[in-house]
Amino acid sequence: MVDNQHWLDRWKENRIGFHEPAVNQHLQRYLPQFDLPRGACVFLPLCGKAHDIAWIAAQGYEVIGIELSQLAIEAFFEENELDYERLDTDRFGIYKSGNISLLQGDFFDLSNDDLGACNLVYDRAALIAMERHDRPRYYDHMLSIIPAVSNMMLITLEYDQSEMTGPPFAVPTDEVYQYYSDAFSINLLETNDIIDERPRWRKVGLTALSESVFRLDR
């Protein structure tokens, strides 16, 4: 079972194969196309210590991230040589450094007040970190906390779930449309076959793997 303890243990044991060594290429390609005003706010659910956080902040945007693991958040600031202040509330430890705010706590404890006027959600390896039975709750919660004007960039993976247990979990494109099409107009930007980039997963039995990038507009 992939519960909160699973993720905390992974950070403690440094089993963080999901952490990309550089800024995500789709983010770099597509973020400018959202044409966000300077100072706009980008929300990163389940943010880990992704390089994407610092890169988005460097574009002149406010960043709000939520992450369960204190180890991950403190590693992010240390590795990026950023000083931070930590403030504790009843639900979160709030780490602040310039235009970056990382909330340590559970995504499902977030309310819309915590996100303020966030303009864009950047979901990379967040939805796909959720098991199938947890995803309806994830979609619902996401829609209940983000402002009614907030757009989204979403990256998913698809593969035959019977070939690998996950995480990451396979999220069918149809499912994205099922849960998000009432709230957004959905544009599938690209789908790429990426099995050759994951030889380790091929070894455990995966025969095909595709990655999709979606743009969701209000």
Ligand SMILES: C[S@@+](CC[C@H](N)C(=O)[O-])C[C@H]1O[C@@H](n2cnc3c(N)ncnc32)[C@H](O)[C@@H]1O
């Ligand atoms: C697959 S990783 C992706 C991290 C990051 N998005 C990236 O691209 O590197 C999922 C992350 O979500 C965190 N996480 C899992 N469940 C969470 C929850 N309910 N609330 C907040 N963070 C959570 C885990 O600790 C982990 O760092």
